[in-house]
Amino acid sequence: MKFKSLLAKPFASIVSSKIRKEMQRAVEDQDAILEDLVKTGRNTDFGKEHNFDAIHTYNEFKAAVPIRDYEQFKPYINKIKEGRHHVLWKGQPIYLAKTSGTTSGIKYIPISKESISNHIDTARNALLYYMSETGNSSFADGKMIFLSGSPELERIAGVPTGRLSGIVNHHVPRYLRTNQLPSYETNCIEDWETKLDQIVEETINQDMTLISGIPPWVQMYFDRLIARSGKPVGELFKNLDLLVYGGVNFEPYRAKLMESIGRPIHTIETFPASEGFIAFQDVQGGEGLLLNTNSGIFFEFVPAQEIFNENPTRLSLKEVELGVNYALIINSNAGLWAYNIGDTVKFVSLNPYRIVVTGRIKHFISAFGEHVIGEEVEHSLMKAAGEEQVRITEFTVAPMVQTNGELPYHEWFVEFETMPADLATFAARVDENLRQKNIYYDDLLTGNILQPLKIRPVRRQGFIDYMKSIGKLGGQNKVPRLSNDRTLAEQLMQYLQ
Structure with a gap:
């Protein structure tokens, strides 16, 4: 000793x-x-x-x-x-x-x-x-x-x-x-x-x-x-x-x-x-x-x-x-x-x-310590949508941890009523908005712990069909804005465009 x-x-x-x-x-x-x-x-x-x-x-x-x-x-x-x-x-x-x-x-x-x-x-x-x-x-x-x-x-x-x-x-x-x-x-x-x-x-x-x-x-x-x-x-x-x-x-x-x-x-x-x-x-x-x-x-x-x-x-x-x-x-x-x-x-x-x-x-994402919440993702998406005159039907966000060697990222499932002219440019706008809103998220990207978010367009009526499939269509049921796991994300993969 x-x-x-x-x-x-x-x-x-x-x-x-x-x-x-x-x-x-x-x-x-x-x-x-x-x-x-x-x-x-x-x-x-x-x-x-x-x-x-x-x-x-x-x-x-x-x-x-x-x-x-x-x-x-x-x-x-x-x-x-x-x-x-x-x-x-x-x-x-x-x-x-x-x-x-x-x-x-x-x-x-x-x-x-x-x-x-x-x-x-x-x-x-x-x-x-x-x-x-x-x-x-x-x-x-x-x-x-x-x-x-x-x-x-x-x-x-x-x-x-x-x-x-x-x-x-x-x-x-x-x-x-x-x-x-x-x-x-x-x-x-x-x-x-x-x-x-x-x-x-x-x-x-x-x-x-x-x-x-x-x-x-x-x-x-x-x-x-x-x-x-x-x-x-x-x-x-x-x-x-x-x-x-x-x-x-x-x-x-x-x-x-x-x-x-x-x-x-x-x-x-x-x-x-x-x-x-x-x-x-x-x-x-x-x-x-x-x-x-x-x-x-x-x-x-x-x-x-x-x-x-x-x-x-x-x-x-x-x-x-x-x-x-x-x-x-x-x-x-x-x-x-x-x-x-x-x-x-x-x-x-x-x-x-x-x-x-x-x-x-409240709902949140903190898979990497970023503590991202609903208000922050809503603000980030809607600000970009307003700037580019894009209309959003529904969306949800989940972390992507297993990336086959890539840096992890936030995966956004978005159903557009009107698509942006350039999805990559639109995603970059959303990402910058979120970085300004949440200093932990910004730190993780600055430090190359996360890569910028990715948007997966959901087909028209995709969220409705999903809610119907789980018996939660209508009433007081809502799609969570955020999930700290991939349960919802994996189910939504079949509803992508």
Whole structure:
């Protein structure tokens, strides 16, 4: 056993013992967090507007603070971007995390001095808990790679601003810096394929023991390694112990990732978000992620079918039930109040509180982490149609992952009433519109992770015939604008022109 793994084991034991105690007092911790949040928030603009001085119970909090999404929160964020202090939380944020929202385009999520530990410590705790559970700490002695965004940050009103993964990169503990790959310079490369080639160059001869990232990006890294070395990843990195992932559904990628490695290894699923690190996998082979109940976030849960009601049911942790699909609402020491992050979860255990992520509130595509939603595709298509005087009957969009060696892409199935004069030119217009609407999608094309979208013209009446074939013609039935799998797409192939 080497030095770092030797030191890590007692630290892992201390942290895991603390987490197990927190499992037993989750409800009490949540009550205390809400009390502390309201107390600190009283002197902010938000707290004064919502009469925090008069809030002493959760019921009073619910009565005073309505649920909001980012669009409704935007006026407060705009004040922060103008340089105002004490808007949502005391002082100014120490960072703004820049992200694509599910309804609002680019979002700027505040991270405070108090909340940064939620992001950093939870990532650390996930690894330490794994050490304690499995007894495996050897990965701490090898090289670790975190496939992330650029750590280069811009400033808005003096506040450093960038992708969450880039922000977190600045807080990797000093004792892990010598283990971390790729280099800072490589991490700053914007073009993904150029960056990936350099990552391969820096890692192919290293003793890689831990790899972390969004599954499709990890798979692209593996593909490059195999092409370069002619060996499975697990043979190339003989001490590779652990794959840490999050961001998208892992299941579509699991089989190919494990085939690329060539042998089974442990995995840790995490649920990080710009708004907070929500949960992490605490048991190998078990179902669900342990909810992060003592890290500056007070959670609320709304039955998903009620989330768009004027007065939805709002539940604290002690009121939740197994198997119910809940919209996740957070209140945090970053200054987010009754904030709807757009994710839905179900509890698979109440002792301890473990969740599975069931999806987003609305239809979406995020096969590669792009978080494209219905409003964005509708805007992109209809803007191009208006510019070229093209009339659209119906459409839907799905990801194309398996491309026989080509880059993946979004596949658009469009029934035209009047065809564009040049379909390729029209598709390029739609693609550019979507790039302007969604920064993640733009990043993926800029980085050569995706190729531009492709349009498949559906024959006249094709969507009607399809809906008829599945017994859903008429009434309230609708064709989904977006699907995150290819079930609908494959069925539509028989209706192409």
